[in-house]
Amino acid sequence: MKNWMKLALALCVAMTLSACNTIKGVGRDIESAGEAIEDAVD
Numbered sequence: 001m002k003n004w005m006k007l008a009l010a011l012c013v014a015m016t017l018s019a020c021n022t023i024k025g026v027g028r029d030i031e032s033a034g035e036a037i038e039d040a041v042d
Helices: 003-042
Strands: none
Touching: none
């Protein structure tokens, strides 16, 4: 039973860390799109 809980905790941590990286990537994409729009306007 304890091994199962350790595995579940490890999976939750891994999913949380990967979600953070995904959100960071989306933020970078939005930032680049905003810069491209600014350049087009100038």
